[in-house]
Amino acid sequence: MMTLLLQTSVLDINYVAIWPMIILSISGIAVLLFGIAKDPVHRDMSMIGIVGFVLAGVATGRLWLPVKTVGQIRAFSNMVIIDHFSLYFFFIFIIIGLLTLLISASFLEAERLPVGEFYSLVMFAVVGMMLMAAAGHLVMIFLGLEIASISTYALAGYRRNDLRSNESAIKYFVLGSAATAFLLYGMALIYGATGSAELEGIRTAIIDNVNAATKQPVHTELLFLGAAMMLVGFSFKVSAVPFHLWTPDVYEGAPSSVTAFMATASKAAAFAAFLRVFVFCFVPGYGQGLHSAWTTSLETIAILTMIAGNIAALTQHNFKRMLAYSSIAHAGYALVGLIADDWQAVAFYLLTYSITNIGAFGLITYLAGRGDRETEIDDLAGLGFNNLGVSIAMLILLLSLAGIPLTAGFMGKFIVFKAAWQKGFHVAVIVAVVTSAVSVYYYLRPMVIMFFRELKVEPKRLPLPTGVLVTVVLSILGTFYLGVMPGRLFQAMENAKVSFVQSR
C-alpha cells in the first residue's frame, strides 16, 4: 500500500488516491451494461450498486491512515488532493449514495422505470461530488460539479412521462446551468487576477499579493469581482436566499428518492467546494479585505436564508415542498458555520443533516404511494393509528431536523452556533436560534396531523419495502449516535489534516 503511494511518474499518476472514484465509475458502468441485458434482474443490479458503494467506502477507509501519516496525498499534478477533509466528505457521499439506492429500488420497480440507468446516474453523480471535495484546481471543481449536476438533471426528469418531473428537470437544468456559468466566470476572473488556477497557487498569490504568472501585484478589482461571482454560483448550488427560488419547485416535482439525493448529497458537495475555495483560499488578513468582504456578505445571505426558508416553510401544504424550504433553512445554518471559518463544524452539520433527511425522504418515498402522488401533509392523516412504526420513525426524524436535544440535529446546530458565536457573529447566531425555534412549528404540524386527525379513506399501502426499512433504521441509529455520543467523530475531526492550511 505505502509503496504504491509513492509518485509513479513525472505526470504524478497515482491511482491509489482515486481508487474510490475508479471503483464507483466501474460499478456504474457495470450496472448500466447489466441494464441492457435481455431480462435484467433488479436484485442483481441492486447488488452491484451496493457492492460498488461498499468497496468505494472500503477504499476510502484505507486512505485514512496513510493520510494521517503523510498529511495529504496529491495526485495528477495537484489536480486531486486527498486529505482528511476530502475523505470525510467521501464518506458522506458514499453513505448517501448507498441509501439513495436502497430507497429507490422499490419505487423504480413499482413505476416500471429502468433501474440500470438510475443506479449508474447516482453513482456517476457521487463520483462528481467526490472530485469536487478532492479538487486541487479550479477546473476540477468545475468538472466535478458538472458531472454531479448533469447526472442530477437527468435524475430529476427520470419519470419521462410525468409532467411534474419534466418541469422539475427543466427548471433545475436552466437555473443550474446559469449558476454554473456564474461560477465559471468567477473562476476565470480569479485565474486572471492571481495568475494561477490551482487552489494552492491562488492562496499563495493572495497571501503574497503577487500574481503567480506576471509577478505583479494581484489585481484587486478582478479578484473581488471573481469572488463575488463565485459566491453567487455557490449560493445557487446550496440554495441560499436570494438564489433559492428553484429549490421548492425542483424538489417537489422530482421523484422523491431523487429529491432525497439532491437535498443531501448535492448540497454537501456544493458546501465542500465552497469551503475549499472560500475558507482555504480566501484567508483572513490578506487580499485587501477580501476575507471580511466575503464573510460580511455571506453573513447577510445566511441571515436572509434562515429567515426566508423557515417563514416560507410555515405555510406549505405539500410535504416535499415543506422539506425543500426546510433544506433552504438548513443551508442557512450551515452558512453560519462557513462564515465562522470552521470546516469541521460545517462538515459535521452536513453529516447530521444528511443522515436525518435521507431517512425522512425514504419514508416519503414509501408514503407517497403509487405515482409518487400522495405528498400533501394532509395525506398523512390518521397514519398514527394504522401504522404506528412509520409514524414514530417520522416523528424522530422530524424532531432531529427541528434540532431537539439528544438527536443529531441538535448536536450539529450546537457545534455550528458555538463556532460562530466564538468568532463574534452574534447577530447571525441569535437569528439562527430564533428561527430554529420557529421551525419547530412546521415540523410538529405533520405529527399533529398523523396522530390527532381521523383518516377519511383507508389508504391502500403496501408493506414497507426492505430497502426503505434498512435506510430508516440506519438513519435513526445515526441520528441517535451522532446526537448522544459524537465524541469519537469529533476527536477524529479535531486531529484531521487539511492540506495547505496547516503549512502556513
Place this chain on the structure above:
Amino acid sequence: MVPLSWYLVLSAVLFTLGAVGLFVKRNIISIFMCIELMLNAVNLSLVAFSSFLKHLDGQLFVFMVMVVAAAEAGVGLALIISVFRNRESVDIDKLNLLKM
C-alpha cells in the same frame, strides 16, 4: 496588439447579454442558447487571460468547458424533447404545475 481589457469588456458584454436573455426569453431553446452564450463568454475571458499571462491552464480550462457544454447540451436537449412530447410546447411560461 489588442489590450487585454478589450477582450474582457467584450466577454462581460456577451455574458450580460446571455444573463439578460435568460430572464427575458420565453422559449426554452432560446434560454438554452443564452446559457451557451454565457459559457462561451467565459471561454473568451479564459483564453484572453491565458494569452496575457502566458500560462497554459486557461487554454486547458476552455477545452474542459467545451466538453462540459456539449454534455450539457445532450442532457438539456433530451429534457426539452421530453417536455415537448408531453406538452407540444416549449414555452417556459406554460411550465407552471409546481406552484404553491
